[in-house]
Every structure is written in structure tokens, then in C-alpha cells.
Amino acid sequence: MNVIATLPDELEAQLRAELDAIGTARGGAGVSDDYLRFWERVARAQAKAQAAIRGNRLAPPTPERPEATGQLTAAEAAFDDRLLLALLEEVAEGAPDQEPGEQAPALLNAAWEEPDLLRRLATAATIGGDARPLQETASRLDIPSGNLLFLVQILARPFLVEARLRRPGSTEHDTRMLDTASGRCPACGAHPGLAVLRTGDGARRLVCLLCDETWLAPRLMCTSCGTRDQEALATLHVAEDDPRWIEVCDACHRYLKTVDQWRMTEADPLIPRAEDARTLHLDLIAEREGYVRPAL
Numbered sequence: 001m002n003v004i005a006t007l008p009d010e011l012e013a014q015l016r017a018e019l020d021a022i023g024t025a026r027g028g029a030g031v032s033d034d035y036l037r038f039w040e041r042v043a044r045a046q047a048k049a050q051a052a053i054r055g056n057r058l059a060p061p062t063p064e065r066p067e068a069t070g071q072l073t074a075a076e077a078a079f080d081d082r083l084l085l086a087l088l089e090e091v092a093e094g095a096p097d098q099e100p101g102e103q104a105p106a107l108l109n110a111a112w113e114e115p116d117l118l119r120r121l122a123t124a125a126t127i128g129g130d131a132r133p134l135q136e137t138a139s140r141l142d143i144p145s146g147n148l149l150f151l152v153q154i155l156a157r158p159f160l161v162e163a164r165l166r167r168p169g170s171t172e173h174d175t176r177m178l179d180t181a182s183g184r185c186p187a188c189g190a191h192p193g194l195a196v197l198r199t200g201d202g203a204r205r206l207v208c209l210l211c212d213e214t215w216l217a218p219r220l221m222c223t224s225c226g227t228r229d230q231e232a233l234a235t236l237h238v239a240e241d242d243p244r245w246i247e248v249c250d251a252c253h254r255y256l257k258t259v260d261q262w263r264m265t266e267a268d269p270l271i272p273r274a275e276d277a278r279t280l281h282l283d284l285i286a287e288r289e290g291y292v293r294p295a296l
């Protein structure tokens with residue numbers, strides 16, 4: 001079945017660019033083919049889900065209100081039981097017998113038994129910011145809660161991206177400078193998945209890997225705990241000239257992967273989710289050094 005051919009032009013172009021970018025990571029240090037194949041399958045399934053959300057108008061349009069700039073609401077996200085299940089079925093299909101997708105079949109079995117499970121988890125894990133339903137389900141299914149969160153965020157993403165795109169002015173990226181103590185995504189409340197030093201002015205642009213929002217933040221600030229104490233902030237480099245590194249915080253022991261767009265070549269366009277997948281080796285280094293990626 002040619003999944004890509006059924007997508008609207010814009011989603012198809014995005015998916016092709018993402019698959020190309022994931023493909024460039026093949027053979028890179030610390031990145032297994034299984035891992036990249038998993039992300040390719042996820043990207044295809046998510047693009048299809050986005051097309052379904054748009055095409056079926058499963059979600060009501062966001063009411064025209066000038067203040068529609070705060071966090072997305074559950075009504076805007078409009079998580080749909082059947083579509084969440086269909087997406088999980090595709091993600092679970094042929095999931096490798098190792099991380100990251102290994103728990104998908106267990107979650108799928110539970111979702112078949114309990115039709116609103118995925119919607120409850122997707123809401124709690126994203127805009128709800130409530131870890132309890134995830135922890136309860138993880139312990140009931142006897143799977144690590146971090147792995148469950150990982151899967152639920154994959155399922156929630158197409159809904160959050162589409163909900164954000166329905167908002168007026170949603171394409172005006174990078175216009176907001178974050179000036180609060182929280183480094184979280186202004187649209188969905190997630191921790192940023194990546195920081196990019198923007199070409200041109202070198203501004204620090206944070207990227208949400210859940211809803212694709214981008215926003216600006218001060219250069220020297222932990223986006224997890226908000227500290228600006230320079231004593232607590234450090235970087236981990238693989239090589240001095242590598243355009244990708246890790247920014248760590250010794251106040252909260254969390255980290256953020258950072259890409260310097262200045263040092264990237266034209267032929268190497270930055271596609272945030274592909275960038276996240278290809279820098280798995282940086283996650284492993286950060287974890288080995290005792291830092292964790294912020295979860296909820």
C-alpha cells in the first residue's frame with residue numbers, strides 16, 4: 001500500500017523531507033537501523049493521521065478569539081478514540097523487539113479492552129500535564145512509565161500539530177521571546193525537544209517536538225528549571241567542531257540537545273524530528289553522564 005500517495009500535497013512534502021532527513025542519519029554513530037526504521041514508520045503513520053484529522057474534520061475549528069494564544073485546550077486537541085487506536089495499530093505493526101517501540105503491542109491490547117484509554121492518556125500526558133494516569137496504566141500493564149509516555153506522545157502529536165495549525169497566526173514562528181521562568185512550549189506545555197541557534201542572528205530557538213511550535217528563549221537559561229545561574233549551566237561536546245551538542249543543568253540534572261544552524265551546510269536542512277532521531281547518540285552520552293531528558 002502506498003501510504004504517501006494518499007496524503008495532501010503539503011503533508012506529503014513534509015513527510016518526504018522528514019524521511020529524507022531521517023535517511024541521512026543512516027550509518028551514523030550510535031544510531032541503529034531498527035531505530036531509524038521505527039521513526040520512519042511513525043512519521044508515515046502520523047502524517048496519515050494528520051490527513052485524517054484535516055479531511056474528516058474530526059476536530060471543531062478553533063473559535064475566532066483574539067486570545068487564542070494560551071495553551072491548547074482539550075476541546076482544541078480533540079483526541080479521537082478511533083483515530084488514536086488506528087495510529088497505535090500502525091506504530092505497533094512490526095515494532096522491533098527492543099526499544100523504542102517494544103511496548104506498543106501491550107498498549108494496543110489494553111486499548112482494545114478500554115476504548116477511551118488512549119484519549120485519557122494522551123490528554124494527561126500532554127495538555128493535562130498529569131503523570132498519574134500514565135503511572136497507573138504503566139504499572140497495570142507492567143511496562144516502564146517512560147516507555148508508555150514515549151508512545152502516548154507519538155499518538156498525541158498529530159492532534160496537537162493540527163490543533164495548533166488551526167489557530168490564527170499559527171505560522172508566525174519565532175515571534176515570541178520567552179520571558180517567564182518556564183521554558184515550556186507556549187502552545188502545548190511540553191518541554192522543548194531541541195534548541196537551535198538560528199542562522200542570521202544566532203538567537204536561541206526552542207522547538208516543541210509534540211506540536212511543532214517554536215519560540216525564542218534567552219541564551220543562558222535552563223529551559224527545564226529556569227535557572228540562569230551560569231555556574232550550573234554547562235555543555236557536553238562530542239567534538240569541538242560538531243554543530244550538535246548537549247546543554248546540561250547541574251541544578252535540575254536535565255539536558256537539552258542543541259544544534260548550531262550556522263555550522264550546518266545548505267545540503268543539510270534542519271528538520272527537527274529527524275534531527276532528534278539522528279542525535280540519539282547525544283541522548284546516550286547525556287544519560288551516561290547522569291542527566292535526564294525532561295519528561296512531563
Ligand SMILES: [Zn+2]
Nearest residue numbers: 185188208211
Ligand atoms: Zn508544543
Ligand SMILES: [Zn+2]
Nearest residue numbers: 222225249252
Ligand atoms: Zn535546570
